Amino acid sequence: MNEINSKKNVLGQLAIVLHAHLPYVRKNEKNSLEEDWLFQAILECYIPLLQAIESSKKENPSNTKLTISLSPTLLSLLKNKQIQETFPNWIKTRNDLLSELPQKEKNASIFLMKNINDRYLYWQECSGNLIERFNILNKSGNLDILTCAATHGYLPILRENPETVKGQINTAIRNHENIFGNKPYGIWLPECAYYENLDEILYDSGIRYAILDGHGILNATPRPRYGVYAPICSKKGIAFFGRDSESTLPVWSAKDGFPGDKVYREFHKDLGWELPSSKLQNKGISTKRPLGLKFHKITNENVPLGEKEFYLENEAINKAAEHADAYLVARSKQLEKLTLSSSFNPLLVAPFDAELFGHWWYEGPFFIKNILKNSSKYSIKLTNLKEFLIQKPNLQICEPSPSSWGQGGYHNYWINDSNAWIVPEITKAGSTFVDLCSKNFNNDLSKRLFNQAARELLLSESSDWSFILRAGTTTELAKERIERHLFRFWKLVEMIKNYSKINLKFLEDIEEEDKVFPDINIDDWRR
Known part of the structure; x- marks a missing residue:
């Protein structure tokens, strides 16, 4: 054609x-x-x-x-x-x-x-x-x-304090505008x-x-x-x-879709798991983990990782071209059917x-x-x-329906036995910060404390850590991240409430490590 x-x-x-x-x-x-x-x-x-x-x-x-x-x-x-x-x-x-x-x-x-x-x-x-x-x-x-x-916060579980939702969205918009020079009209x-x-x-x-x-x-x-x-x-x-x-399944599904083809690169066989720990440590890598060094193909999903064949790039690239054509043929037929019926x-x-x-x-x-x-x-x-x-x-x-694209289609993936404990923790932190932001501050140090507290609050709200806890992968890392940001948040709140407890070294250290959103504005959290 x-x-x-x-x-x-x-x-x-x-x-x-x-x-x-x-x-x-x-x-x-x-x-x-x-x-x-x-x-x-x-x-x-x-x-x-x-x-x-x-x-x-x-x-x-x-x-x-x-x-x-x-x-x-x-x-x-x-x-x-x-x-x-x-x-x-x-x-x-x-x-x-x-x-x-x-x-x-x-x-x-x-x-x-x-x-x-x-x-x-x-x-x-x-x-x-x-x-x-x-x-x-x-x-x-x-x-x-x-x-x-801003930090990929799961907005439905932040709704008890609407200001925390506004903080997530307005911080993101301001960040986007400062980087790209124009405000975004669309949001994921x-x-x-x-x-x-x-x-x-x-x-x-x-x-x-x-x-x-x-x-x-x-x-x-x-x-x-x-x-x-x-x-x-x-x-x-x-x-x-x-x-x-219908347009996403062929690409999403490793089992039934394109990515599971036997000629494609095997994701799970990585050199980082196979090299001796001593060799990794000589390179400054403290623990065994995926390093992005993969050169075997899927071969067959039932073949053990140790028996995978070597990857052939040209074979895989040609297959990707075939799959792209197959995808477009299917979309063309889908669109033709839709236009015939309406x-x-x-x-x-x-x-x-x-x-x-x-x-x-x-x-x-x-x-x-x-x-x-x-x-x-x-x-x-x-x-x-x-x-x-x-x-x-x-x-x-039309009024859209409450929903998500997570497993089950609603909020279960982020509120379950593995991660529901996070919700009251970030809700309490959000409520406290909204109350604090209703008060005035009148010096640069106060502004620094408020701004960094807002950053730590945002970072603790990230849905990624809840996702990892539910998925059961690097759960210790996810738990440590949430607790780290909440600990820093409450420490800053304590300093805001009691200037005699201000620890400048602590503030400077976390300002350096959590150096995100330099344009943050605590007015976003004001009622």
Whole structure:
């Protein structure tokens, strides 16, 4: 089929939405696990995604359209100069480990070392400023960059103190504006979680559109006439886009979807688990853990990790191209069926965690590149959410349903036996801080104490730690993070209430380590 030449050839539109987020994992400790999270995401996800979008833009600028949310904590990490200065040594450590492998393994990992160094060259060429590369694509209209809540706080469990919800959202908006030079109109609600009347807070903060899981739209009142295939508008004036499960399942599911193909790279077999502890310690790595050094393929899901075959990059790249075509064929058929049964121009919204592409699914950026390159061949117009709304579609007025995209579809994943203890802790802290903010302070030291207390409160509210506790992975780390930020918060509250107990060294230390949101404004927490 030829390129799209006119509007009548378009079967419908597809909006791929990526959510790029990491919790604030900065720590005054070299070679930490948290540092690995960031650097692996930079190397495996953010850089190759930028390369894929930039490459497609050169070939097909009008149909290279994506929506991406860049969370405020991720932006803070990407901007941090000390983190940027640490990245080269992190790269060197991995290159050293690969170069010291036995010859057979070294040959099998040549592709990996090449990709590491090619992507590090990209990093050097932009002086580590990935944010500017995203912003260039935002200004050209190829990307629509959304914000998120400041620390990815799960908003439904913060609702008892509405000011804490406003603090999460307004801090995020201010952070976004200071980095990109313009206020965001769209937001990725953490975990796509919505509760009644949240749209009022969003509207008052300047937000105009957001994404929900499909049942947040399908269970809206009244029931939307076009289901998830068109956004709805709440009475407060917020447009809500719904996730289309048919467009996401082939990519989400490792078992039934593309990422589980036997030729793709095996995520779970990592050199960091296999090298002797003494060798890791010689490189400054204190414990065994994934290092992002993987050069085996899935082979077969029933094959033990020790028997996986070596990865063949060309084979996997070709398969990613095949899967991209299969995905576009399926979307074209889906859109054709929708247009035959109704008279509207349907929109398919496919939201994903950005880190799926490259980190979890190593070939994901190649898949995205082929989607961007070939979508018009299948009469599919790629769009982003901002561009869609600029067309001024006639939206049905509906009240969305409380929902999330977590397991079970509502709030169970964040309120259960493993993590429910967090809710009263952050609720009490939030209530105390709102009360404190109603009082006046009149000197610079007080302002520093209040500002840092607000940061610690925000950091304690991060949904990532609740998620980890429920998932049962690095639970000790998650628990330590929550307790660390709450301890710092209450220590600062004590100092605010009693100036004779001010510990300047303590304040300076945590200001240095939790150096996030320099533009924080405690007015956001005032009643």
